[in-house]
Amino acid sequence: MRQARVAPLLLLAMLSFTERATAQLTDSTPESIEIGLSTDTIYITSDFAGANLTIFGALDNADPLISRQGGYDVIVVLEGPRRTVVVRKKTRVLGMWINTDSMAFQDVPASYSVAMTRPPQDITHSESYERLALRAQNIHLRPMDTDGNPASIEEFTAALRERMQSSELYSELVGGVQFLSRSLFRATLHLAPNVPVGTHRARAFLFRNGIFVKETSAALNIRKAGVEQRIYEFAHQESLIYGVLSVLLAMLTGWLGRLVFRRD
Amino acid sequence: MGIYLPIAEISVNMVVLLAMGGAVGFLSGMFGVGGGFLITPLLIFYNVPPAIAVATGANQVIASSFSGALAHFRRGSLDVKLGLMLLAGGVVGSSAGIYVFAFLRRLGQLDLIVSLLYVVFLGAVGGLMLVESVRAIRRARSGQPATARPGQHNWIHRLPLKMRFRTSKLFVSVIPVLGIGAMIGFLASIMGVGGGFIMVPALIYLLRVPTNVVVGTSLFQIIFVAAFTTIVHSTANQTVDVVLAFLLMVGGVAGAQYGARVGQKLRGEQLRALLALLVLAVALRLAYDLFVRPASVYSLVIGGV
Numbered sequence: 001m002r003q004a005r006v007a008p009l010l011l012l013a014m015l016s017f018t019e020r021a022t023a024q025l026t027d028s029t030p031e032s033i034e035i036g037l038s039t040d041t042i043y044i045t046s047d048f049a050g051a052n053l054t055i056f057g058a059l060d061n062a063d064p065l066i067s068r069q070g071g072y073d074v075i076v077v078l079e080g081p082r083r084t085v086v087v088r089k090k091t092r093v094l095g096m097w098i099n100t101d102s103m104a105f106q107d108v109p110a111s112y113s114v115a116m117t118r119p120p121q122d123i124t125h126s127e128s129y130e131r132l133a134l135r136a137q138n139i140h141l142r143p144m145d146t147d148g149n150p151a152s153i154e155e156f157t158a159a160l161r162e163r164m165q166s167s168e169l170y171s172e173l174v175g176g177v178q179f180l181s182r183s184l185f186r187a188t189l190h191l192a193p194n195v196p197v198g199t200h201r202a203r204a205f206l207f208r209n210g211i212f213v214k215e216t217s218a219a220l221n222i223r224k225a226g227v228e229q230r231i232y233e234f235a236h237q238e239s240l241i242y243g244v245l246s247v248l249l250a251m252l253t254g255w256l257g258r259l260v261f262r263r264d
Numbered sequence: 265m266g267i268y269l270p271i272a273e274i275s276v277n278m279v280v281l282l283a284m285g286g287a288v289g290f291l292s293g294m295f296g297v298g299g300g301f302l303i304t305p306l307l308i309f310y311n312v313p314p315a316i317a318v319a320t321g322a323n324q325v326i327a328s329s330f331s332g333a334l335a336h337f338r339r340g341s342l343d344v345k346l347g348l349m350l351l352a353g354g355v356v357g358s359s360a361g362i363y364v365f366a367f368l369r370r371l372g373q374l375d376l377i378v379s380l381l382y383v384v385f386l387g388a389v390g391g392l393m394l395v396e397s398v399r400a401i402r403r404a405r406s407g408q409p410a411t412a413r414p415g416q417h418n419w420i421h422r423l424p425l426k427m428r429f430r431t432s433k434l435f436v437s438v439i440p441v442l443g444i445g446a447m448i449g450f451l452a453s454i455m456g457v458g459g460g461f462i463m464v465p466a467l468i469y470l471l472r473v474p475t476n477v478v479v480g481t482s483l484f485q486i487i488f489v490a491a492f493t494t495i496v497h498s499t500a501n502q503t504v505d506v507v508l509a510f511l512l513m514v515g516g517v518a519g520a521q522y523g524a525r526v527g528q529k530l531r532g533e534q535l536r537a538l539l540a541l542l543v544l545a546v547a548l549r550l551a552y553d554l555f556v557r558p559a560s561v562y563s564l565v566i567g568g569v
Contacts, residue, residue: 046507049266049275086565096554097561098376110566159562166560172285193266193275194311196566228270233503240310243498246323246506247491254330257517262335 030213032060033074033206035187042191043225050193053078053220057204059183065107066208067182073116073123073207075134076187080111080169081198084144087156087163103156104144110196111169112136115176115187117242123251124210134205136170150236168192197222271505272316274335278511285324286516292328292516293335293523294530295479295539297460298327299385301546302492303512304457312508314375318495319504320512325490327513328520335524343431343477347437347484353445354452354489361453362496368454379518380456382459383551385462390543393465393536400533402490422515432473432481449489452527453496458486461543468536475532 035057042053055076059067066072085108089101116123130138141157155206166172169192177187188206203217224232235242284306292299300321305315336342354506368374423437423542444466452459463482467473473481527535 009393031435038442044268046268047266048268084567086567088563088565090359090558090561090563092557097556097558097564108566156562159560160564163560163562163564167564194273196274214484221274224268224270228268231270231506235318235498235504235506239499239502240495242502242506243495243504246498247494248505249506249510250323250326250494251330251487251492253510253513255334258331258334258513258521261521 282515285512286519289516289519290523293520294527300457322493323509324512326447342480350445353442354449357446357449386547393540397537
């Protein structure tokens with residue numbers, strides 16, 4: 001596990017915010033929420049085996065009374081790049097399990113990782129999550145072919161969520177957001193080893209006593225580091241040379257391996 | 265120890281891959297099969313996307329067959345002339361196979377056809393070999409002199425255009441040699457394997473090539489078929505992951521040298537019986553996936569933007 005380092009400087013800036021917020025006791029302006037990322041790009045290097053991403057954030061104009069009663073809740077979501085996903089279904093034909101049916105969905109987040117201060121049912125009610133399209137079961141999923149049979153659209157949509165959750169691409173971490181002071185919080189999100197590369201979006205939602213107050217977001221690029229990126233580009237741009245070199249590498253390895261491990 | 269694969273875009277455990285390569289390499293050196301029919305299912309089982317598993321498997325097969333073929337060449341148990349004739353047929357067969365592959369993919373049932381081919385061919389080849397080799401072992405036990413070559417002459421040996429293969433101590437028509445090469449090239453490109461597991465029994469039972477020469481000659485032929493497959497996959501689909509292939513190779517070449525040594529110590533019929541059991545085990549494993557209800561009937565294909 002590698003910690004993606006985020007925001008030591010921003011932290012100081014936020015602390016000063018906090019003091020100002022607590023000073024204004026009778027405050028009529030609504031609360032707002034800020035998050036900061038120290039870097040806009042995370043590089044996946046060859047030793048990458050998943051990572052924990054830490055995001056710092058702060059509430060602005062927080063009511064100290066509500067803070068003290070624990071009335072504020074924060075949910076942070078890291079949403080992966082949007083992709084086309086095909087869901088295939090196997091049925092039994094002549095005793096064999098064969099792909100017989102499929103449905104394509106567009107603009108599906110390739111990953112969806114949620115961190116929250118408390119168990120979801122303690123933060124707000126399910127209608128509120130639905131309205132905000134928040135949490136994996138409420139992401140809007142659109143089939144390519146919208147005229148399909150509603151029952152089968154529902155079936156494939158549910159299967160898509162279930163498969164994404166079981167491959168850990170969609171995940172939820174209760175207690176992943178912690179308040180460090182009355183208005184400063186830290187969110188820890190898990191990046192799976194198979195995290196999709198591309199532009200991710202970090203979104204933070206603020207709730208006060210179960211009522212949604214405000215949302216903010218920041219972009220985060222996840223990219224392959226130098227060598228990995230170059231291999232990938234080479235394989236796509238010079239595919240014939242890449243193929244020939246792979247063959248030569250295999251022969252060289254076979255020959256060297258024989259020199260090193262010879263047993264006759 | 266994790267390592268990130270640039271083409272497969274996943275992080276995997278390096279030690280697992282080295283061990284996987286080593287185990288398959290050992291079997292490959294011992295039996296003269298490239299190991300493609302083992303490595304590809306193993307990679308898929310380890311969550312590597314199937315398209316990448318097929319192409320990368322072919323790449324890794326080159327290393328272990330090259331290393332194994334060198335060992336056999338030094339020992340004089342490689343019939344270069346026979347290998348080249350098989351290869352000539354193989355190139356024609358593979359080229360035809362690639363067209364059929366594209367056609368099946370358009371029909372949308374490529375996975376099913378590939379699985380069925382695996383089950384049918386592995387099952388038939390494994391079953392026939394097991395029966396024959398067990399009989400040969402029994403004969404040897406009961407004290408009867410084991411025939412150097414099972415059977416004697418059949419219709420294949422009466423065909424015209426005969427050619428002499430000195431290393432194999434064979435005087436046989438080139439028609440069945442080219443035919444076997446073509447058939448195996450065809451199947452190999454559809455199934456994404458080198459074809460050793462079909463080549464070995466075909467040479468033994470149809471052409472009566474001595475078992476010890478079969479192994480080296482088969483490996484020699486597989487190098488070229490696998491190289492051809494790797495380049496085709498790399499240019500058509502960009503699915504060869506060189507980092508993944510390299511890890512498998514390093515384990516594989518080490519294993520292949522030990523395997524070749526063990527293989528030399530075993531008697532021909534024992535070697536054939538063991539290979540038959542291995543082939544049957546893989547066939548059963550694939551049949552199990554085909555006939556038993558999967559954990560989830562749904563699967564995802566995550567595509568581009």
